[in-house]
Amino acid sequence: MSTTEIERQWTTRLRHRAAGKLPPEKLLPDTQPSYVSSWIYVFGVATLSSLILVIATGCLLALRGPSWWHGSYIGHFVNSLHLWSVEVFFFAMVVHLWGKFFMGAWRGGRTATWMTGVVTFLASLLTAFTGYVSQSNFDSQWISTQAKDGINATGGGAYFNVLNMGQMLMWHIVLLPLVAIILTTLHVILVRVKGVVPPYDDNAAATVTTEGATK
Amino acid sequence: MGLYSFLAALVPLNNYGHYIHWHWLYVSYANFIVICLMIVTFVAALLLPFPGRNRRKENR
Incomplete structure (x- = not known):
C-alpha cells in the first residue's frame, strides 16, 4: 500500500484530526491558567x-x-x-452551574461546552427521578402514583409509564446513565479542547487561539 | 444496632415533613436548608483564598 493510500484512509485522517484537536499534553495538562486557582x-x-x-x-x-x-x-x-x-x-453540579453562569462560560466559542453541561443536568434530573421510583419501597410507590398524573397530563404517560417498574428501572440503569456518561465525557473533552473559561476582566484570553486552550 | 438507634434518635425521620409556606413559596425545611447550604458554599468558594494562589501568580 502506498503512502498516499495510507494517508487517504479514514482511520489515518481521523487519527490526525483527533491528535490535532486534542494532543496528549492538552488532554492531561501539567499546568492550568493562574485564574483557575479559585x-x-x-x-x-x-x-x-x-x-x-x-x-x-x-x-x-x-x-x-x-x-x-x-x-x-x-x-x-x-x-x-x-x-x-x-x-x-x-x-x-448546582454550585458549578451557578459559577459557570455568572462567568458566562459560553464565551470564546464555548457554546457546545455550555450546552452539553445543560443537557447533562437535565438528563441527570430524569435519572434521579427514575431512581426514586425504582427504590421498590413505599416511598417509590408514593412518588410514582403522584407523578403519574403529571406525566399523563402531558400526554406522555403512554410512552413513559412511571407505574411500570421494569420500564423505569431500565431507564434508570441503562438508557439514562448511558446518556449521562456520554454527555459528561463529551463535556470534559470540550473543556480540554477549548480550555477553562477565564474571568471577564481577562476577556482577551476568552477566545480560543489556534494553538487551542487559552493561556 | 446501638449506633443505628442513636443516629435514628438524633434525626427522627418517622414524622410528617415540615414545610415553609410563604405566599407562592412552598418548600420543605430539608430542601430549604440544602438550598441555603449551596448559596453559602457558592459565596465561600468565591471569597475564600485558594491554597497556593499567590505562589502561582508569581510563577505566571
Missing part, C-alpha cells in the same frame, strides 16, 4: 468525582438486587452511599 473551579471535578461514586455504587446495587439493598446491613450501607453520592453530585 475554589469555584473545584466544583466541576467534584461533580465528576461524585458521578464516579454514583456509578460504582449503582453497579454494586445492580449486582446484588433489591433483597440485598433492603435486607442486609451492607446492602443498606451501599444503598445509602448511592443516595448520598447523588446528593453530593447535585449539590456540586
Whole structure:
C-alpha cells in the first residue's frame, strides 16, 4: 500500500484530526491558567468525582438486587452511599452551574461546552427521578402514583409509564446513565479542547487561539 | 444496632415533613436548608483564598 493510500484512509485522517484537536499534553495538562486557582473551579471535578461514586455504587446495587439493598446491613450501607453520592453530585453540579453562569462560560466559542453541561443536568434530573421510583419501597410507590398524573397530563404517560417498574428501572440503569456518561465525557473533552473559561476582566484570553486552550 | 438507634434518635425521620409556606413559596425545611447550604458554599468558594494562589501568580 502506498503512502498516499495510507494517508487517504479514514482511520489515518481521523487519527490526525483527533491528535490535532486534542494532543496528549492538552488532554492531561501539567499546568492550568493562574485564574483557575479559585475554589469555584473545584466544583466541576467534584461533580465528576461524585458521578464516579454514583456509578460504582449503582453497579454494586445492580449486582446484588433489591433483597440485598433492603435486607442486609451492607446492602443498606451501599444503598445509602448511592443516595448520598447523588446528593453530593447535585449539590456540586448546582454550585458549578451557578459559577459557570455568572462567568458566562459560553464565551470564546464555548457554546457546545455550555450546552452539553445543560443537557447533562437535565438528563441527570430524569435519572434521579427514575431512581426514586425504582427504590421498590413505599416511598417509590408514593412518588410514582403522584407523578403519574403529571406525566399523563402531558400526554406522555403512554410512552413513559412511571407505574411500570421494569420500564423505569431500565431507564434508570441503562438508557439514562448511558446518556449521562456520554454527555459528561463529551463535556470534559470540550473543556480540554477549548480550555477553562477565564474571568471577564481577562476577556482577551476568552477566545480560543489556534494553538487551542487559552493561556 | 446501638449506633443505628442513636443516629435514628438524633434525626427522627418517622414524622410528617415540615414545610415553609410563604405566599407562592412552598418548600420543605430539608430542601430549604440544602438550598441555603449551596448559596453559602457558592459565596465561600468565591471569597475564600485558594491554597497556593499567590505562589502561582508569581510563577505566571
